[in-house]
Amino acid sequence: MLHLAVLGAGLMAVILLSIDNIPGDLRNILRYVIWAVAVVFFVEYLLRLWTAPEASRFEDGTLAMARLRWAVSLPGLIGLLATVPVIMYLAGYRIVGADAASIFCVLWVMKLGLHAPALGTLARVVSNERAPIASVLILFFILLVIAATAAHLIERERQPEAFGSLPNALWWAVVTLTTTGYGDVVPLTAGGRMVGSVLMISGITVLAIMTGVLATGFAQEERRREYLRVWEQVARVPLFASLGVVTLSEIVGKLRTRYYPSRIVVVRRGDPGDSMFFISSGGVEVRLPSGGSVQLGEGAFFGEMALLDREPRSATVATTRPTTLLVLYASDFYEIASHIPALAEAVEIEAKRRRDENIERRPGGSKQ
Ligand code: CMP
DSSP: OHHHHHHHHHHHHHHHHTOTTOOHHHHHHHHHHHHHHHHHHHHHHHHHHHHGGGSGGGOSSOHHHHHHHHHTSHHHHHHHHHTHHHHHHHTTOOOOSHHHHHHHHHHHHGGGGGGOTTHHHHHHHHHHTHHHHHHHHHHHHHHHHHHHHHHHHHHTTTOHHHHSSHHHHHHHHHHHHTTOOOSSSOOOSHHHHHHHHHHHHHHHHHHHHHHHHHHHHHHHHHHHHHHHHHHHHHTTOHHHHTSOHHHHHHHHTTOEEEEEOTTOEEEOTTSOOOEEEEEEESOEEEEOTTSOEEEEOTTOEESHHHHHHTSOOSSEEEESSSEEEEEEEHHHHHHHHHHOHHHHHHHHHHHHHHHHHHHHHSTTOOOO
16 A cells, blocks of 8 residues: 555656646655655665565575566566666766656556556466467458558548558558547548448457457456366365365366355345355354254355255355355256265255254254
8 A cells, every 4th residue: 555655646746747837846845756756666676675585486596596586577677667766866867857757657657567466367368368369460450451551542642641651541540440530631532431431340340359359368267267266165175075086176167166254144044045055164154944043164065955945045044254155056056966966965965954953943843
């Protein structure tokens, strides 16, 4: 938070300083802020360099080696760029003009990237999808060159300035293909307008394909991460412990992790049941219709009765502490139950025991 606040103050000061008619007093204050931020980033860089060997990923090797490895990592290089103003000052350059300071904006704004939580995921998605992304970019380029050449041939006599050369025609093609349309260059002949129309429609199509590629890439990456997350959790549920790897991997692909804070109702009595839950960490309380309650802890499951009996939820279940649950949707449960009879049987035995217990607990209730 402090880092973000300092960064925000620095960027704001640089941006304000670039305004010409700012009063002299404020201008001085802004200069002080900029220098203070520059010094903070410089000290921060030295401290991070000093503490780099503490990071577990740099543990193997000498202190100097760990520091060097941090220094050439992306955060290290970005940190180094942010220290450039102070280094320049120490080297004897006096940066007082607003123009020089505006360069700091570029050096500092990159630090914001270190706060982006999904930047790693984005990089992985781009890397995984590099073939379709490259194809879309190539398609983009082909359209660009064909359209620019066609417009150049058709329009050059009517508008020699705008379409007389291929680079000029390419500018128009880029603006049109990206559907930006500044309107500074417009085809005037019928042929040129037809090329423009086709190009605009192609532009939308190409961008839509790119969006689709990235969106599915993100979804796949998220599914992969979820799969790994579930693998880690599944080991804590004894019901799954006896299953072979192949069977387990089939189940893992169908489970979803969900995190619940304390005192949250997970299923409510009388609601339709569409899923069952395995507790991978934390605990829940089953509030029975008879008034009593049962505590379930790590490794236990609930919500199975509604799926087996195809009836509404028989009890309300709420978390008693922060809890991680693995959710199995009804359709997946039925599918798995038909594949893995041992699992279905274990769930059914426990459901029967619970049903009997609930009957016994009812006021004046007895087993039938
Ligand atoms: P379901 O009826 O789908 O929703 C409420 C859940 O509470 C139920 O499935 C069982 O999983 C669980 N439950 C009901 N009675 C008991 C009990 N006596 N002991 C443990 N869990 C129970």
